[in-house]
């Protein structure tokens with residue numbers, strides 16, 4: 001009897017064993033999907049990972065069906081899944097769910113697009129039978145013409161007549177009818193008389209057109225060439241190299257050179273970006289050089305497209321380069337040579353919710369390890385503390401590029417202390433005079449402006465003027481944001497919307513006012529202040545529809561908009577040539593964020609946004625408005641002093657036992673009932689303390705302690721470097737199992753966030 005271990009697409013740990021009926025035994029192997037029963041009446045598409053013939057000591061059930069003839073999952077991919085499940089303490093079933101496009105999880109959903117095609121009938125594929133065919137057809141002129149057109153389109157008439165062509169070409173019926181100016185009836189006669197054979201061919205929805213144009217690769221400057229040589233040298237000694245190049249130093253051009261080298265060696269490249277918005281510009285830059293050798297993969301693509309890319313990567317003719325967001329690490333690669341993690345410091349590389357809470361940078365490093373000689377290049381202008389530390393200890397190679405391309409100066413950053421200006425009533429809404437003057441001057445010089453405000457909506461908070469009542473989400477512990485275009489209050493945590501109350505439910509006053517500025521309100525004010533300017537906004541609300549990203553970015557790139565207002569979406573990696581002024585309206589929300597990473601994030605965000613200014617030609621100007629002008633981190637941003645910033649921060653992290661010196665694991669508990677979650681959290685913390693002693697902090701209420709009607713508690717575990725992680729994970733799991741075995745807490749959701757961000 002044969003048994004197969006499968007992964008189920010459910011939040012379950014480990015694998016499950018089924019028996020294989022004899023008639024299916026031949027077909028079952030690692031990487032094929034099988035249909036399996038579960039419970040009384042459910043069936044699931046599961047992934048086969050191992051077959052064996054040891055009878056388990058429980059009653060197994062038979063698999064129902066083998067779905068694939070060939071594996072859809074490679075051994076290396078499975079290894080990556082297993083690493084993610086182990087390292088991030090996530091159920092293997094959740095990794096399976098995250099990794100596979102939905103269309104591969106349930107075959108029913110996926111309908112390949114087909115096209116009706118014809119080829120030359122088998123028995124006609126010799127010269128004598130062909131001549132016979134032509135003479136028979138001489139009496140049906142239209143059919144003969146159509147048949148001749150087929151021969152022409154399929155290049156048969158170019159053969160020497162002696163040796164039949166190696167490859168009998170298929171021609172789409174539509175194409176043939178078009179070329180022959182024939183009706184479908186004529187074609188049907190040819191098919192019925194067995195001159196042509198018809199069938200449905202599965203076709204890709206993928207764009208596979210576009211020649212590669214290696215000649216479009218730009219020659220590198222001396223500094224770039226130098227950096228590239230250093231990267232290649234570092235790769236001789238390190239699997240991972242951190243490439244620290246200031247904004248607009250031309251990192252992307254260097255990547256393009258490195259990619260071309262990989263392709264010349266017959267290797268594949270995975271190019272990861274943190275944000276879908278960025279793939280728009282990058283796609284254009286890469287397409288120009290690599291044409292149809294480039295494939296793009298991210299969650300904005302339809303599921304059918306993602307299934308096709310997946311299958312193409314398993315075929316004999318895969319894309320050589322995949323450009324994608326986080327989830328692209330899960331694609332099959334057969335000859336991976338390099339992974340580029342661009343903007344490696346970006347926190348969106350880490351999946352927050354749901355499980356698996358994995359970091360794509362770490363996953364990429366693990367992925368590359370499985371391929372002989374494959375390397376990882378981490379690129380950024382502002383390295384993450386983790387990568388910077390790994391580079392400084394020699395674990396990673398390190399290459400620096402300190403000059404911008406064409407030696408354009410880094411922008412001048414002027415700090416405007418708005419605390420003082422507000423007190424002296426010298427602000428015009430959210431704008432200082434200095435910023436308004438700079439915008440005015442830029443517009444006059446036909447230059448462009450970027451305004452950065454990291455809050456979407458109209459007013460981040462609504463308040464009753466009389467009693468101070470603030471509307472809050474009934475599901476979450478957060479105040480609601482007013483969105484004027486929809487005239488609704490929205491919860492940014494659960495997405496729930498509410499009508500705007502006419503009066504305060506507390507004191508019945510009708511004086512409800514919005515407080516603070518979201519991007520929507522900024523847009524409004526800018527329109528009032530600069531009536532002649534063409535203005536666009538890029539945030540989550542304006543980019544919901546497909547194509548919106550490309551439109552907004554395209555309009556700004558080509559100069560059809562003058563002022564672009566946006567959230568962090570506009571801060572990263574975008575390359576616009578004509579931006580003279582960047583305005584950062586309020587740096588304080590970032591600086592005041594209650595998290596040990598607040599300064600790290602603020603430094604990166606501020607440096608990155610600033611980096612959008614003056615990328616070509618004249619020096620750019622950044623106006624940075626803040627109430628905390630005296631903070632050292634502001635000075636470090638202004639001086640572009642990454643080294644000083646990193647030095648201070650790392651010293652602090654070392655002293656207070658934070659990453660990269662110590663490892664963090666957050667334990668979250670969620671439950672509807674507040675008392676239950678509170679007592680469970682206390683119990684869990686005490687169980688953890690039995691093994692981890694004072695490495696356990698908490699439980700505490702996180703800053704948003706209720707989301708989607710669930711109350712949340714958080715326990716922090718700090719583990720010193722060098723600790724036995726396998727054992728630590730084992731002890732954490734045991735503590736959770738111990739807690740959940742108490743029937744009081746059986747319904748408690750307890751999960752781990754390893755290396756949280």
Ligand code: ADP
Pocket residue numbers: 218219220221224245246247248249250251252253254405573575615
């Ligand atoms: P980074 O990725 O470091 O921010 P980019 O690669 O976007 O920088 O380069 C900044 C700008 O300089 C881009 O517009 C790019 O096209 C241009 N550039 C960079 N290197 C070259 C080169 N070798 N030749 C011509 N233009 C270049």
Ligand code: ZN
Pocket residue numbers: 464465466467468469504505506507508509
């Ligand atoms: Zn009130």
Ligand code: ZN
Pocket residue numbers: 473474475476491492493494495496708
């Ligand atoms: Zn909510």
